[in-house]
Amino acid sequence: MFRVDLNSDLGESFGRYTLGMDDKVIPLISSANVACGYHASDPVVMAKTITMAKESGIQVGAHPGYPDLMGFGRRNMNVSPSEAKAYVLYQLGALDAFCRANEIKLQHVKPHGAFYNMAAKDYTLAKAICEGIAAFDKDLIVLALSGGELAHAAADMGLRTAQEVFADRAYEEDGTLVDRRKDGAMVTDEDIAIARVVRMVKEGKVTAITGRDIDIRADSICVHGDGAKALAFVEKIRARLTEEGVAICPLKEIV
Numbered sequence: 001m002f003r004v005d006l007n008s009d010l011g012e013s014f015g016r017y018t019l020g021m022d023d024k025v026i027p028l029i030s031s032a033n034v035a036c037g038y039h040a041s042d043p044v045v046m047a048k049t050i051t052m053a054k055e056s057g058i059q060v061g062a063h064p065g066y067p068d069l070m071g072f073g074r075r076n077m078n079v080s081p082s083e084a085k086a087y088v089l090y091q092l093g094a095l096d097a098f099c100r101a102n103e104i105k106l107q108h109v110k111p112h113g114a115f116y117n118m119a120a121k122d123y124t125l126a127k128a129i130c131e132g133i134a135a136f137d138k139d140l141i142v143l144a145l146s147g148g149e150l151a152h153a154a155a156d157m158g159l160r161t162a163q164e165v166f167a168d169r170a171y172e173e174d175g176t177l178v179d180r181r182k183d184g185a186m187v188t189d190e191d192i193a194i195a196r197v198v199r200m201v202k203e204g205k206v207t208a209i210t211g212r213d214i215d216i217r218a219d220s221i222c223v224h225g226d227g228a229k230a231l232a233f234v235e236k237i238r239a240r241l242t243e244e245g246v247a248i249c250p251l252k253e254i255v
Contacts, residue, residue, distance in 0.1 A: 002246040003254055004201050005162070005220035006238060007031040007143065009063055009112065011049030012040035012072075025225035026052055028234050030250040031059045033110045033143070036091035039065030039073025040112075043098075050098040059250040060104060061143060064091035065112035073113035081128035087115075088132025096136075108162065108251050109133050110143035111150070120148030120176055127153045134159060141251050146217045147175040162219040162255045165200045167193045167237055170209045175216065178209050190233055194240050197221055201246055219254050 010026070011034040012019045019040065026032065032053050035041035041049075053060050064087060065073030079087070092109065099106055111119055111129060119126040126149040133140050134157060144150035146163040154161040168187050170178040178185040187193045200206050200218040208214050223234045241248060 002201055002244075003249045004218055004241065004246055005030050005251045005254055006223055006234075006248055007033055007061070007110070007164070007220050007251075008223050008225055008234070009033045009035070009110075010053075011035045011045050011063075013045045014040055014042055014069065020226040021231055022049060022225075023052060024231050025223075025234060026056045026058060028225070028238055029058060029223065030248050031061055031107060031143075031220065033061050033063035033108075033112075034095055035063050035065070035112065036095045038067045038087065038091055039069065039071075039115075043094075046095060046098050047101075050095075050102050050104070054102050054104050059107040059252065060099060061108035061110055061141075061251075062092050062095045062106060063110055063112050064088050065115045068114075073115065076114045076118060079125075081124055081131075084115075084125055084128035085132040085135070088129050089136055092132070092136045106137065106140060108141035108143045110164070116145065116150070117177065119150040119153075120145040123149040123153055126150040127157070130154050130157050130159060141255060143220060143251065145176070147215075160255050162251045163217040164220045164222055165197070165206070165216055165218040166222050167197045167233075168224065171206055171214065171216075173208045173210055173212055173214060175214060184209055190236060193233070194237055197237055198240060198244050198246075201241070202244065220251060 141160040142154035
């Protein structure tokens with residue numbers, strides 16, 4: 001039987017600003033990536049998000065990013081490996097406090113935004129991120145872009161590694177995501193996006209933006225639910241996967 005995790009980036013509100021529809025998304029996914037205060041979130045939001053995740057019985061992962069609240073963590077930063085490791089440790093410690101208070105354990109770590117995208121291409125940065133994760137808890141699963149350098153670094157260090165694909169993003173031939181600023185970066189047709197997801201899970205293939213098929217490994221699918229239409233999209237993806245005989249499971253049951 002085919003199995004896949006459905007993950008979503010949650011807890012990204014801040015102060016009086018609300019982002020996303022976390023309460024609606026949580027029942028539809030199996031793993032949550034919770035912001036840790038650097039690119040988004042604050043202590044109150046973290047506490048609320050962890051409580052909702054526990055009540056719904058889904059698994060929780062940390063979603064550390066660059067210290068860039070104003071840019072939502074999507075701006076590239078030039079940091080040393082020691083800084084990157086420290087950023088990861090700091091954020092894992094912050095989120096873990098709320099997990100401990102709720103008597104749940106972190107399942108995984110997925111870097112956010114520019115931190116994630118740069119680590120997919122930069123092995124040195126990826127290794128530093130993995131060192132931070134390993135220093136905190138060697139049992140945590142590293143959730144990384146399929147085929148990227150973060151996945152390679154995690155495997156090299158002996159960390160449990162899950163590879164992620166995106167339902168609504170286009171791919172370059174090297175397996176990286178097409179830059180959001182480029183035409184065609186987002187897959188907007190729901191039927192096409194869902195068909196791509198099914199193929200990635202069942203065949204291990206996806207058509208790059210050039211039209212060429214590339215290999216891809218789908219342990220987890222990232223779904224976004226920060227809008228009414230996006231929420232319906234998540235519902236459709238889950239329903240279609242079930243119809244195709246694909247079981248929805250948390251990462252810890254897959255890798």
